Each structure stands twice: as C-alpha cells, then as structure tokens.
Amino acid sequence: MTHAIWTEGLVKRFGGTVALGGVDLAVRTGTVHGLLGPNGAGKTTAVRVLATLLRPDAGHATVGGYDVVRDAHQVRQLIGVTGQYASVDEALTGMENLQLIGRLLGMSRRDTKQRARELLARFGLSDAAGRAAKTYSGGMRRRLDLAASLVGRPHMLYLDEPTTGLDPRSRLGLWDLVRSLVADGVTVLLTTQYLEEADELADELAVIDHGRVIATGTPEELKAKTGARSLAVRPADPVDVPVVISVVGQLAGVAPEVDGLVVTAPVTDPAVLPAAVRRLDNAGVVITELTLRNPSLNEVFLSLTGRPTEETTHTEQTEGALT
C-alpha cells in the first residue's frame, strides 16, 4: 500500500497558539481523505504545510515521497490547491486567470487555451469566461478557484472546505467532480466541517481537534464509534402517536423519545427506513415526516471527546453569513 501523503508528528505554532500539536496522517494514493474538525482545529494549517506554504516547526511530511520542506519544488509540481478562501485575480477575466496558471506551468499557448475552455465549461463558467472575476458571485469565484487548481492536472488535490458558500447544485457538482478525479487516479485531501460531506466522499477520515488527530477510520467506522443515527417520524393524526411509538420502538429496540408529535429513536441499520414505511403503512398510519438523520459533527465530537464543539454557534453564524 502506497501513501500519497504521509506526516509524522507535524507541529506548527503561531506565537502562543498551537495550531498543529503533532499530527500524523497517512493518505493512501488514489483515495479521498477527509480532515474533519471544527473552527480552529488546524485543518487549514495542515493543508498549508502540505502545500509548502508554511514551514512546520517540528515533524515531517512527504507528498508523493517528496519532503515538503526539502523538496518543496517537486511537491509543488504534484499538487493542486484550493484554499479556504478563493484566490483568484479579480482584475482578470475567468479565462485569463486560468491562462495565467497554464502559462506559468509552462504549457503552450494553445494547450493552455484549450485546457482553460474545458475547465470553464466543466464548472459552468463558459458564459462568464470573458468577464472580470470581480464581477463574479462568491460561488462563481470558488468554482474558478477550483478550476485554477486543476489546470496543471495535479496528482494530488487539496480542497480546503471546498463547498462552503456553494449552492446545493454546485455542491453536488463538486462531489461528482471529486469522484471522477479519484477515478482518474488523483488523490484528494479534503477538509470539511460537515460529516455529511465527509460521509459522501471520503474513503478515510481523520477527525482533528485542537491540532490533534482524535480519531481515524472510514466514515462507517466513525459513525459506528460515534453511535447511532436517529429515526424521526411524525404522524398526521395525533391519535396515531401510540402506534408510531410502538413501531419505532420495535425497530430501534429502545423506547423512543416523544416530542409533541415527533417520535425519535436512535438506530444503526439504515434498512429501518423502508421497514418503518412498510409497517406504518400496514398499520394505516398517515405520516407527514419521516427522516433518518446522520449524527452531526457536534454529536461526533460529543461522543469522541465527551464535550460538544466549542465553536458550534460560531460555525453556524459563519455559514449563515456565507450563504
């Protein structure tokens, strides 16, 4: 098994703040590796070290077998980076932004133009290609930024919270893109605050908190470790609540919680969803709401650390501001 990215005891301090307190990562070649953590966990710092933008204070990291400090130039030939904040030249058009990167990478004028057109089309920016990037919306800038990181067909792609600020359609588009890149053999390092996203994309996850990896594994393993998802059912008629309680209780094997009309119970098997529909239908219960909810990042943290994320409220505020 080869590792595209390998870090050992990575430490980075900013003054008194320990952004990375000894991070070990092993990212297998050709997979998507998720870095999951709340605000300030150290995700961006880790990405910046691996992108040769920051020098670690201790420990070491290799990308494609090259040391990020000693062989930085080789590492830069392998990676594509999409930072947390779009880094496009606002005074250039979308087309010119991509051409700039292509020309800097030593591609010919013709190849550059062709590659730029291809990427603009792929990211739905063809119509805006000739407009200065300062006239782009936030989501369009992010997509242009993503396109820019792909101009050089990188072997490894770092995506730092790539879907923050994207509308649901663009988000799904990005997920598809990541999957197709991985199918082409690209290794992807992805940071996110959303368990759902990590669940969708990542082959393996590292949960980080306060600059330390506190859990690793596949999304399935982590979810198993962090406990159940919850099944919530709301009947149309209040009279049916007792029936719903008994059905949900049987499926979950524990006594459900009732909040108004909503009956909730933790479950582990995703097959409970169709089973619930069948049984409730058989019992003649009309339902207005039926959901199987993943544990939130907060719940993952709660079960991993025994405390909720400190900055959850802050996270929500930021999201609100960005959308």
Place this chain on the structure above:
Amino acid sequence: MTTVTAPLARGLAARVSPIEGLQQTMTLAWRALVQIRHNPWELVDFSIQPIIFTLLFTYVFGGAISASTGKYLTYALPGILVMNMFFVTMYVGMGLNTDLTKGVFDRLRSLPLARWAPLAGRITADLLKQVWSIVLLLSTGVILGFRIGTTVLHVLAAVVLILVFALAFSWVSVLVGVLAKGPEKVYLLGMTTLFPVTVVSNVFVPTETMPGWLQAFVKVSPVTLLANASRGLMVGGPITGPALGSLLWAAMILVVFVPLSLCALKLRV
C-alpha cells in the same frame, strides 16, 4: 502501515532554470498589464494625471517663475519626469498588496515557479508603465514647448537613468506593499509621503530661491540629483556629478530595502 512511499513521479525537476524563471516573470508582467484593461482608472492615473499636472504647473506657475511657458517647461519637464517616476513605482506595492490580501500570492507560491518570479514580474510590469508614462510626458512636453537641448542619445540616457532609479525605488514600494493592510493604504501612504518629498526639490523652482535651511536638504535629495542629471542630459548642463549622486542613492536604497522587503515578505507569508 509504516511504508513511506517511493517518489510517485520520478525525475521531477529540483529547481527552475533561469530561462523558465524569465518566462514566468514575463507571464506575470503580462498579467499585471492585462489587469489595467479591467481597471481603466489605473490607466487614467498614470497617463492623464501627469499630463494634467504638467499643464497645471506650466500655465499656473510657469508665467510667474519664468519669462515664457516654453522656457519654464524646458526647466521643469525633466524634473516632472522624475517626480512622476516616483508615483508610478507605487503600483508595485499596490499590486503586490492586492495579491497578498486576495490570496493570489499564495496561489503563486503553491506553483512550481522561480521564487523570485512574482516580484520580478511586478517590477518588470512597472518598468513598462514607467516607459509608457515617460513617452507620454515627453510628447506632451514637446507639444507644449519643451525643447531638447542635447542629442537623442542623451535623452535616451536620461530615460535609462530614471528607469534604473525606478528599479531601485520599487523595492521601497515592495516593502510598503508587504506591510500595508490594504492596497488603498499603500496609495494613501504613497501620496502623502511622495508628494512632499518630490516637491521639496528643485523640480519646480531652482534651489537658490529657497531659504538656506531648506537648500541644504534640497541639495542632497535624490529627487534633486536625479532631476539635475535628467536636465543635464536633456537640456544641457552638468551631468556626471548629479548622475553619480543618483546612482549612489539607487545603490543605497537597494542595499537597505531589498533585504528589508524580502525579510518582511517572509514574515508575512
């Protein structure tokens, strides 16, 4: 799973060749010039503004200071070229600051480029802007009555001297660009410091008309020295002394500001 991987792609270049570095510099200079297309105000700034300035000084002060406007312009234009050069170097710092605050600099740093290419690209683009505004100012001057008193070769030498100084002074601009919080701060600082520094010189009026304490300052000012050298080369008069003085200033600025700027840049990114 403690296997450390063998290099994924063998035979990656360990460094950038100087030729590639030069190509990257040219690409980045191209980019800085293309930016102007989408930011026409910048073009107005370094094209129309100096012309208005020249007109203003020629017609408002010219008559009072000198017998004719043509005669005054022949005295003042070499200095106005120098003054304008100082202002145009500000775009180096502004552009660099924009790149730093918008994250473009990080993007460039994550690419396999020569380390010096981003700065060199900015400075090269600035030199092209300098040439452009010198040509513009000289043409305007000639139309308004400026008379070259030497040869074309002398005039070219003056332009080269001004460009050499611009190259050196760009590094002051780089430092300001690295330290400033935003591009508009660079502009503000540039305007407020460059204006008095360039006016307190013999660009507009001969040194002898000033009070003694000011003369001492004006005589050693790089603006005066460079203006004198340009005047000598374009109109006639002493050349060697002021030209050497200007080059000495340029050297001193490089010695101080290159390491300072590079150090500040390293700390910021």
